[in-house]
Amino acid sequence: MTHKDQDIHVLDFPGATALKDAGRTEPPDPAVLATAQSLVRRAIAADAEHAVPATASDTVVVAPRFGRRRLVACAAAVAAVAAGVAVLPVVGVGSDPAASASAADLFNTMADRAASGSQRSAPYWKTTVRTWVEGDKPHTDNTYLSRSKLVIKTQNGRTVTKKAPPGGVRWMVGNRQVSWDALDKLPTRPDALRRVLSAGAEGSAAAEQTVRQSGELLTEAxxxxxxxxxxxxxxxxxxxxxxxxxxxxxxGRIGTEISWRWSKNFDHSPHSPNWIVRPSDGQILECNNVWEDDPERMAGRSTYLYTGPADSVG
Known part of the structure; x- marks a missing residue:
């Protein structure tokens, strides 16, 4: 690759040789260089961390909002990918196309912000969600999850309480179920956590399971x-x-949309999911979905107005 003077960046990624052989190109997009820096930081961090195995004998109670069986279909029409977006690939899974460099950079930026944050301990995990489904009116509910029960306060004033079975509330992680206290025992090395999340699935289904379960943990746990x-x-x-x-x-909040496209008929759903995130603090603002065969048609949305600790049900 040529430049105004000389190349000062080492190109060491899949396709670098082909890019060089193609002849003169424009200077690299700053997002590409930022991605490379993020990858280096991530590799250093992964090398310094130690994996902790997750527990194996748990029973799930929490119904995944991102799950296909209870998919809360949500979202406005999918906007076209921004012009000029970087397309340098990162390593994919199987034969699936990899995330774009801009997506990788966005996630790594949010990872850096999340790692520098803090979270206080509280008996409840609260989510305030405004839900809209095609053909229905939107409604806002507050959900309070503790180790022993789930309390839902609906917009119309109802309070629904569900007790957890013996062993407490659980989340599905890969092909196992993880309790509240066992969340802290999940691996914190990316490669090890990926193996746990994708367990029991192969190829594109493994990537899709990883995305879905990650979304559930990031909002519901x-x-x-x-x-x-x-x-x-x-x-x-x-x-x-x-x-x-x-x-x-x-x-009405402004964020960055991350669009995912599942394999055809993945988990028997006709929807393609999208997230809207706030890069400044890594919060998922909304899960939104469009119809697979009509991306201009809104299927619904779940807008997260609050996700975080709570001291009491109020």
């Missing part, structure tokens, strides 16, 4: 800042993500 950062680093190396800047969520 009291994960530590360290685990949150690792989840973002796993997503940075997960194929299929495209980024669109400055997209509004259902509450």
């Amino acid at each position: 009291p994960v530590s800042p360290r685990l949150r950062a690792t989840l973002f680093r796993v997503l940075a190396d997960t194929p299929g993500a495209k980024v669109t800047e400055r997209v509004k969520d259902g509450a």
